[in-house]
Amino acid sequence: MVMTREEKLARINAHQDRVNLIFEQINYLDLMAKVMKLDNETMMQYIKESGLKGRGGAGFPTYLKWNLAAKQNSDMKYVICNADEGEPGTFKDRKILEEQSNKVFTGMAICAKIIGASEGYIYLRGEYNYLVPLLTTKMNDFNQDMKNLGLDFSLYLRSGSGAYICGEETALIESMEGKRGEARNKPPYPVVEGYLGKPTVINNVETLVYCAMIVLNEGGKFKTFGTEISAGSKVFSVSGDADVEGIYELELGMTIQEFVDLFGDGDTKAVQVGGASGFCVPRKNFKETIIGFEGVPTGGSMMLFNSTRSMYHILMNYLEFMEEESCGQCTPCRVGCQQLVKGIQAIKHKKRPATYLDELVKLAKSMRVASKCGLGQSVANPFISIVENFREEIIY
Amino acid sequence: MSANDLKMINVMIDGQPVSIPENTTILDAAKMLSINIPTLCHHEDLCVAGNCRVCMVEVKGSRTLQASCATPVAENMEIYTNSRLVRTARKHVIELLLSEHRGDCLRCYRNGTCELQALANEYRIDQGVFLDLHKADQVDISSPAIQKDDSKCIRCQRCVRACTELQAVSALCVAHKGADMKITTFWDKALAYVVCTNCGQCVTHCPTGALTERNYVEDVWDAIYDPSKHVVVQTAPAIRVSIGEEVGMEPGQRVTHKLVTALRRLGFDSVLDTDFTADLTIIEEGHELIHRLTKALRDKEDVSLPMITSCSPGWIKYVEHEFSDHLDHLSTCKSPQQMFGPLAKTYYAEKIGVDPKDMIVVSIMPCTAKKFEAVRPEMMASGLRDVDYVLTTRELGLMLRQAGINFQNLEDGEYDSILGKSTGAGAIFGATGGVMEAALRTAYEVVTGKEIPFDNLRVTPVRGLEGVKEASLKIEGTLNKYNFLEGAELRVAIGHGLANARKIMKQLESGESPYHFIEIMACPGGCIGGGGQPIPTTNEIRMKRTTAIYDEDEKMQLRKSHENPEIKTIYEDFLEKPLGHKSHELLHTTYVKREKN
Secondary structure, eight states: OOOOHHHHHHHHHHHHHHHOOSSOOOOHHHHHHHHHHSOHHHHHHHHHHHTOBOTTTTOOBHHHHHHHHHHOOOSOOEEEEEEOOOSTTOOHHHHHHHHHHHHHHHHHHHHHHHHTOOEEEEEEOGGGGGGHHHHHHHHHHHHHHHHHHTOOOEEEEEEOOSOGGGGSHHHHHHHHTTSOOOOOOSSSOTTTSOGGGSOEEEEEHHHHHHHHHHHHTTTTTGGGSBOSSSBSEEEEEEEESBSSOEEEEEETTOBHHHHHHHHBOSOEEEEEESGGGSEEEEGGGTTTOBBSTTSBOOSSEEEEEETTSOHHHHHHHHHHHHHHHSOSOSHHHHHHHHHHHHHHHHHHTTSSOTTHHHHHHHHHHHHHHHSSSHHHHHTHHHHHHHHHHOHHHHHO | OOGGGSOEEEEEETTEEEEEETTOBHHHHHHHTTOOOOOSSOOTTSOOOOOSOTTEEEETTOSSOEETTTOBOOTTOEEESSOHHHHHHHHHHHHHHHHHSOOOGGGOTTTTTOHHHHHHHHTTOOSOOSOOOOOOOOOBOOSSSEEEOGGGOOOOOHHHHIIIIITSOOOEEEESOGGGOEEEEGGGOOGGGSSOOOOOHHHHHOSSSSEEEOOOHHHHHHHHHOTTOEEEEEEOGGGGGTHHHHTTOOTTOOOHHHHHHHHHHHTOSEEEEHHHHHHHHHHHHHHHHHHHHIIIIISOOOOOOSEEOOOOHHHHHHHHHHOGGGGGGBOOBOOHHHHHHHHIIIIIHHHHTOOGGGEEEEEEESOSHHHHHHTSTTOOTTSSOSOOEEEEHHHHHHHHHHTTOOGGGOOOOOOOSSSOOOOHHHHGGGSTTHHHHHHHHHHHHHHHSSOOSSGGGOOGGGOSSOSEEEEEEEOOSOOGGGGGGTTOEEEEEEEESHHHHHHHHHHHHTTOOOOSEEEEESSTTGGGGOTTSOSOOOHHHHHHHHHHHHHHHHHSSOOSGGGOHHHHHHIIIIIOSTTOHHHHHHTBOOOOOOOOO
16 A cells, blocks of 8 residues: 555544644643642542553553552652653654643643642753743743642753753652762652652653643543553654654554554665664564554654665664763663674674674673663663664674 | 561562561572672662662562662562572673773782672683773872772772762762763862872772772882881781781781781881870870860960861861861871871981981871871971881781781780880770770879779770760869869760761851860771771771770770870970970971862
């Protein structure tokens, strides 16, 4: 089935219009007025029944996170919006913040009301600092609105300094506390001991908007999309060798084949799902691979590669990124990334035998279980999925 | 909370059930079952890091391995410490560390005492699987006390945590990320040019050869071999209870007199004792305290109180950097090491008929900061460098092994005279609270003519490993000369570890210090836990060395500095009187304001 670009766009837009939760224009004040009337249990029930999982990539059930935080006994609790969007190939949070910041704030306020937090922080990626004036203005207005509504909740903005690791929630907290961005030991988890040692919920930008929409729709609509394991929809950032690029909100649960048919250029050989920390799906697996938590999860990044691309260079690009962005504190990640980078170079230049690749795969597997945080643990994802599917390209 | 209130948690480790209090780490729980899990970044003195990943274990149901040092047990946890997954990952971690580390073991100062080497040996990493990544870093030898070689660093951050948590100095920090991540100083300056106190806690906490003392062993051998030189050695109070550890003995053995014999066998021409000048310090410092109290209480003059001890050169440099507006609180007395130097090169040289220019003074110290102290420009009271070389306990251990001395079988020897005789008061300088106790024993007696009212002279409130200790002593039955002190409550405080010193100084800075006299030692536990002491130093070992120091005191015939006959002689012969002209020239010093960064 070969479609023209126009046909593809028409189909994609029809799909988008059908879903349309994230970018739908709503009156957030009306929603907040409704929130103030709803009791927390009802709202929690909506979130629970929606089946919403974190949209940052890790997919932790949002209800569980909020519930754990709500149960904590503490004089102070915090809600943090993780806007440190740093995954290569992801650029959707930026658009959401540009166009729908009030919905993000509303999601935070809902969370705050439910868990009993009085302060919210937006941790904004350093490279998105151009958004600071806009967000500050909107936030000040929102804070005033909350005062008027009688909700004890204020928002604050914090800028990151450009480190990818600060998207990891405990590194983000360290950074907010003025320390080096390094992942903490877990447990304790942030819902128990987070920012300044207090219970803290950290959610991705998109997750918070979905929370607002789920409450607005009283649990409806969202859960009509997706699959049982991957409920709802998701905003995708589509890039690479695509006929149609950009940011699109689509249902979860489609196969890579369906996705490639809609977005690809007709010559797609592989799709990198979830950025540098995600999985590479080769053409032979397109049909059976579902985009979602039952197949390949993604924080939104969808990179399409056609047959002109060298998988060696693609892998090298990811590995060099990880090698540089590792915080450096734990051994498997700091040294492991260097070994993977230099290792495939050595194989390429015939300084090590092809069988050395097997040693590197074993190492990557160890990194997956031994690294302290998600960064080091996920290096194995692109490494193993690319090496196993494109071994020839890596060696020769 | 008493032990009974602790919730007990049941877990299974390697198939063995165990019940342990909640919040116990998996690492400690395994220890109770006699399972040793290897560690590198873990150190009981320091907060948990969980970054080396050597101590990982498998917890059933968990997606990833868990760092056992950082993970508390949870009910019904099923833990495997030696599964295939654990072994593979652990071996990979060790291999990775080795690939990054300049593994020049045979030429390494820590060969044989390196924790990474031990681990590599245990796991029989005889063939490197991975590529060699070590960088040819330049060794930082800018400091006279501490040497830093990044090519051997495994980034465990023990040094950073020691410097920050124990010492509140933060000379060392982590910079950069990824492959470039390194342990460095403010703006990557050389160690000599940053706020470093030379305390050496980074050295004693370093698992590898990345941080070591600057080693002067060859210089000392050269001096010994030079027939034209008369080489004098002085031994610090704390080393006589720790040097045994360097020659294969258990911690806490008192080996004072074997040490004397060993030093003579090494070829030192005069074997003398820093304990003697510790006694002298008490006389001078005790009189300085009484002098300050007299000025304040009788003459109502403005003098700086509390007075603070000045024996610990790490502490001195710290206060010069961090609290330079309060240097007037420091006793002007030099440390025992630096009192010894000028006396050796003036009085003692004359006594034995040696030209001071031909005299080399070597001191054996539990300390790295003493190396810095010896090269301070103020320390040339004799007209020459008062102390030529400072060796740590570890360096002396090296010399003993090089010389093939079977230390444990040596017969006892006696110190030379003069500057060789000491009292128990001098000995306890080695433990936190010891200077305070020694000073109180003498000062109380000077003021009242009576012995300090504690059972067997044990001034117990100032003893022990608590971070900040406080005590007060009512002065009663004063001699006429000191009747203005009658009924006064002498309030004292003792701090060890610079983080505790900082608390005391913050209080002083705010004008709320209630004390008359404060003792501060830079290192946790005092000199027995010094930066030059045998590695490892843990709280258990500190306790053993401390016990030995107090034993040493109790076994001495004389236990009060002012009863030391050689002290009496040196005042009669040479110094005339405490705080006299000669004392000021040779035994007292000044301090300098240093920058805060």
